[in-house]
Amino acid sequence: MTDLIRVCGLTKRYGTKTVLDNVSLSVPKGGITGFVGANGAGKTTTIRAILGLMPLDAGTVELFGEPFGINSSQSVNARIKSRIGVVLDTCPYIGDLPVKTTSSIMKAAFRGWRQGRFEDYLDRFGLDPQKKVKDLSRGMGMKLQLACALAHEPDLLILDEATAGLDPLARDEVLDILREFVADDMHGILISSHITSDLDKIADTVACIDGGRIVFDLPKDVITDEMGLAKCRTSQFEQIAASGAYQPNTMKFIRYEYGIDLLVYDRFAFKRSFPDVACERLTIDDYMQLTLKGETR
Numbered sequence: 001m002t003d004l005i006r007v008c009g010l011t012k013r014y015g016t017k018t019v020l021d022n023v024s025l026s027v028p029k030g031g032i033t034g035f036v037g038a039n040g041a042g043k044t045t046t047i048r049a050i051l052g053l054m055p056l057d058a059g060t061v062e063l064f065g066e067p068f069g070i071n072s073s074q075s076v077n078a079r080i081k082s083r084i085g086v087v088l089d090t091c092p093y094i095g096d097l098p099v100k101t102t103s104s105i106m107k108a109a110f111r112g113w114r115q116g117r118f119e120d121y122l123d124r125f126g127l128d129p130q131k132k133v134k135d136l137s138r139g140m141g142m143k144l145q146l147a148c149a150l151a152h153e154p155d156l157l158i159l160d161e162a163t164a165g166l167d168p169l170a171r172d173e174v175l176d177i178l179r180e181f182v183a184d185d186m187h188g189i190l191i192s193s194h195i196t197s198d199l200d201k202i203a204d205t206v207a208c209i210d211g212g213r214i215v216f217d218l219p220k221d222v223i224t225d226e227m228g229l230a231k232c233r234t235s236q237f238e239q240i241a242a243s244g245a246y247q248p249n250t251m252k253f254i255r256y257e258y259g260i261d262l263l264v265y266d267r268f269a270f271k272r273s274f275p276d277v278a279c280e281r282l283t284i285d286d287y288m289q290l291t292l293k294g295e296t297r
Helices: 043-050 074-081 099-109 115-125 138-151 168-182 196-202 220-226 234-242 267-273 284-293
Strands: 003-014 017-028 032-036 058-063 084-087 156-160 188-192 205-210 213-219 228-232 252-256 259-264 278-281
Touching: 003 043, 003 156, 003 188, 017 032, 017 043, 017 058, 017 188, 017 213, 032 043, 032 196, 032 284, 043 058, 043 156, 043 188, 084 138, 099 115, 099 138, 115 138, 115 168, 138 156, 138 168, 168 188, 168 196, 196 220, 196 284, 205 220, 205 284, 213 220, 213 284, 220 284, 228 234, 228 267, 234 259, 252 284, 259 284, 267 278
Parallel strands: 032 188, 032 205, 084 156, 156 188
Antiparallel strands: 003 017, 003 058, 205 213, 228 259, 228 278, 252 259
């Protein structure tokens, strides 16, 4: 399967501070890669690096199988950019412009601009064409960016917190549009989000960054369908630890006043071995918390 995005070993330093440390990830055709992490972990910096908006100290970026960035020719970069739709965490359009006027700017930038498609999305999203950009709520600004990103018929969407500020119904509508976008197995999406429940619904792969490093990059189904979260009493936890079910240093857990949350790698095998221990389906957020904050034994 061809990767629409392939980044390898991205490293970025500001003085003595390393903000990206050997970051690698990919987005295949037909795939949605969710990108998660705490605020300041490196999500937006990685996206800016992928988009060629900053020089790198090391690493490579390939989009559609071609090198992309400040070291590539302007003609190559321009051709690649024409195939990408971008939604940033803040609306970048001039505040005093009416919503409808943003199309004039985008039309000049993208040969594939489809005015009718843009207007259809404005209508679908309930955006007032006469309203000034600066008067849009955060959620409406995100919808405007998404309308612009989709109107030139890109092959790849790169979305930074695209569902932030949207109410649940609007988020579900956007998620439906993203599913439609990749349905033909020719398009792909990289989406960063702190709303991991959205990624539970649409992501194929989930990569997590912490302190500028990728700490996991897994198929979402492995997390949500194979793994589990055991809710243990202390006595049950010690019984599991003594059973030999886990290799040394593979037990990931978080202690609470009421008990212990334990990461389970094979939910169904665990239930057979420990039928008296409650074990539920794992979410992306559960796995993040256990990976980033959990103890190891």
